[in-house]
Amino acid sequence: MQKSTSSDVSVEMLNSTCQGTGAVQMRMKNANSHHDRLSQSKSMIFTDAGKVTEPVSRHRRNHSQHVLKDVIPPxxxxxxxxxxxxxxxxxxxxxxxxxxxxxxxxxxxxxxxxxxxxxxxxxxxxxxxxxxxxxxxxxxxxxxxxxxxxxxxxxxxxxxxxxxxxxxxxxxxxxxxxxxxxxxxxxxxxxxKDPSNLSRNLRLFKIQRSSSTELLSHYDSATKEQKPEHRKSLMFRLHHSASDTSDKNRVKSRLKKFITRRPSLKTLQEKGLIKDQIFGSHLHTVCERENSTVPQFVKQCIEAVEKRGLEVDGIYRVSGNLATIQKLKFIVNQEEKLNLDDSQWEDIHVVTGALKMFFRELPEPLFPYSFFEQFVEAIKRQDNNARIEAVKSLVHKLPPPNHDTMKVLFGHLTKIVAKASKNLMSTQSLGIVFGPTLLRAENETGNMAIHMVYQNQIAELMLSEYNKIFS
Incomplete structure (x- = not known):
C-alpha cells in the first residue's frame, strides 16, 4: 500500500513538471525486482510534432556511448x-x-x-x-x-x-x-563533397602512377616539415586539414603538377610501355612491324570471306553485331592469336564489319590525302582509256604498303562481283560501300555530296578495270 502511494506521487510529480513543455515522461520499474538498484529506467518524450526521440540512458556504464558518438559513424x-x-x-x-x-x-x-x-x-x-x-x-x-x-x-x-x-x-x-x-x-x-575523401583520393593517385614518385617525395617532405607541436591524431588531421582552404589549394596544385608531368602517349610507346595497336595505327607502321606490305589482319579477313562468304546475300553491305566486332577488334589489338574459324566469329558479317572498321580507322586512308585531288581529276576525264591510264599511273606511284594492300583488297572484291548473281553485290554496290571508306579529303572544304560521287566512281573503276590498272 505504501509502495503504490509513492509511485502515484512520482507519476503525479512527473506530470506536473512536464505540463509546461507539452511532453509526457514515463518511468518503468522492474516489477519482479526486490531492490530499487535493480530497476531499469528509460525516458520517452513526445514532441509537439508527435515524433519519438531516442531514449537517453543516464547510467554511467553507458556514458562511453555518448563519448564515442562523434567518432564512430552512425x-x-x-x-x-x-x-x-x-x-x-x-x-x-x-x-x-x-x-x-x-x-x-x-x-x-x-x-x-x-x-x-x-x-x-x-x-x-x-x-x-x-x-x-x-x-x-x-x-x-x-x-x-x-x-x-x-x-x-x-x-x-x-x-x-x-x-x-x-x-x-x-x-x-x-x-x-x-x-x-x-x-x-x-x-x-x-x-x-565529403572533405575526408580528398586526402584519400590523392593517396590513391600516388600509389597507382609510377611516374608520380616525385609527387610522393614532395608530400613526404611537406609532412616532415610540420612542427611537432602541430601534429595531431590521425582522425583530427583527416577531418580538419582537408577542410582547410590552404590544404585544398595544396592538393589541387599537386594534382595539376602530376597531370602536366605525365608522359605522353608517344613517349610511352617509344619506351615500349604501350604497344602500337593494329586498329588506329598508320598502315606503314603496321606493315613495318609485321615486316610485310599487307597487314596480316587484312589477309586473314579476306581469306575467311573467300572461304565462306562469297555467296552470302549482302556481303559487305549488311552490318554485323557491333559488340562482337568490338570484341574481335580488342583481341587483334591485344596481339592475341586470332582464329577466324572459331565459332564466335561464325557470322561472316562480323568479319567484314571488322575489315571495314580497320580501313575506316586508319589515320590516313588507303588512298593517301596527297593523292585525293589527283584521283578526282583523273576520274573527271571524259575518255575512258585516258581515265584508266591516269588512275593506273597514280596507283603505281603509291607507297608499297598502300599499293600492295589496295591490289589485294580490290582483287578480293572482284571475286565478290563475280558472284553477284547470288550475293546481289554489284560493282556499283561495292563502290558505294568502299568509296568513302578508302578515299576521302583531308579537309572537307568543298561539296561533300560531289566528293562522295567521285569516291564511288573511283572505287567502281578500280573494280571494273582491275586487270588493266594493276597489270
Whole structure:
C-alpha cells in the first residue's frame, strides 16, 4: 500500500513538471525486482510534432556511448539505399582491359559501395558469413556516365573507379535503369563533397602512377616539415586539414603538377610501355612491324570471306553485331592469336564489319590525302582509256604498303562481283560501300555530296578495270 502511494506521487510529480513543455515522461520499474538498484529506467518524450526521440540512458556504464558518438559513424551510413537485379559486365581491372561478359546480378547500393550477388539469398548468406566478400565497387572518387560505344545494348551506363576498374550496368526497362543511374550519381556526389575523401583520393593517385614518385617525395617532405607541436591524431588531421582552404589549394596544385608531368602517349610507346595497336595505327607502321606490305589482319579477313562468304546475300553491305566486332577488334589489338574459324566469329558479317572498321580507322586512308585531288581529276576525264591510264599511273606511284594492300583488297572484291548473281553485290554496290571508306579529303572544304560521287566512281573503276590498272 505504501509502495503504490509513492509511485502515484512520482507519476503525479512527473506530470506536473512536464505540463509546461507539452511532453509526457514515463518511468518503468522492474516489477519482479526486490531492490530499487535493480530497476531499469528509460525516458520517452513526445514532441509537439508527435515524433519519438531516442531514449537517453543516464547510467554511467553507458556514458562511453555518448563519448564515442562523434567518432564512430552512425548506423545509417551503412544502410542499403537501393537493391535489385541488373545486367553487369566488368570491362577493366586496374586499367587492364577485360573481355566483356554480361551477367545478371543482384545489385546492392549503400552509401559508399555497390555490391554484386547472384541473388538476394546469396546476399543474406554473405551477411551471416563474414569470410565471403562479394565483388564490389568503391564509389569514393568514382565517375559515372551513360555510354553507347561500349555495348550495342540500350540503357548502358559506365562506372569508373579511382583505382581504374570499369563496370557496365544495364537494364532493358528505361525507368529502372534511370532510377539506378540517378541513385548512384547522388551517392557519388555526396561522397565527393565529403572533405575526408580528398586526402584519400590523392593517396590513391600516388600509389597507382609510377611516374608520380616525385609527387610522393614532395608530400613526404611537406609532412616532415610540420612542427611537432602541430601534429595531431590521425582522425583530427583527416577531418580538419582537408577542410582547410590552404590544404585544398595544396592538393589541387599537386594534382595539376602530376597531370602536366605525365608522359605522353608517344613517349610511352617509344619506351615500349604501350604497344602500337593494329586498329588506329598508320598502315606503314603496321606493315613495318609485321615486316610485310599487307597487314596480316587484312589477309586473314579476306581469306575467311573467300572461304565462306562469297555467296552470302549482302556481303559487305549488311552490318554485323557491333559488340562482337568490338570484341574481335580488342583481341587483334591485344596481339592475341586470332582464329577466324572459331565459332564466335561464325557470322561472316562480323568479319567484314571488322575489315571495314580497320580501313575506316586508319589515320590516313588507303588512298593517301596527297593523292585525293589527283584521283578526282583523273576520274573527271571524259575518255575512258585516258581515265584508266591516269588512275593506273597514280596507283603505281603509291607507297608499297598502300599499293600492295589496295591490289589485294580490290582483287578480293572482284571475286565478290563475280558472284553477284547470288550475293546481289554489284560493282556499283561495292563502290558505294568502299568509296568513302578508302578515299576521302583531308579537309572537307568543298561539296561533300560531289566528293562522295567521285569516291564511288573511283572505287567502281578500280573494280571494273582491275586487270588493266594493276597489270
Amino acid at each position: 548506423l545509417e551510413s551503412f544502410m542499403f539505399e537501393k537493391e535489385g537485379f541488373l545486367q553487369k559486365a566488368k570491362i577493366s581491372d586496374g586499367g587492364k582491359k577485360l573481355r566483356k561478359n554480361w551477367t545478371t546480378s543482384w545489385v546492392v547500393l549503400s552509401s559508399q559501395n555497390i555490391e554484386f550477388y547472384k541473388d538476394s539469398k546469396q546476399q543474406a548468406l554473405s551477411n551471416t558469413k563474414t569470410g565471403q566478400k562479394p565483388e564490389s565497387i568503391d564509389l569514393r572518387g568514382a565517375h559515372i556516365e551513360w555510354t553507347k560505344d561500349k555495348s550495342s545494348r540500350k540503357n548502358v551506363f559506365q562506372i569508373t573507379t579511382i583505382s581504374g576498374n570499369e563496370f557496365l550496368l544495364q537494364s532493358d526497362i528505361d525507368f529502372i535503369i534511370s532510377d539506378w543511374f540517378h541513385a548512384i550519381k547522388n551517392a557519388i556526389d555526396r561522397l565527393s
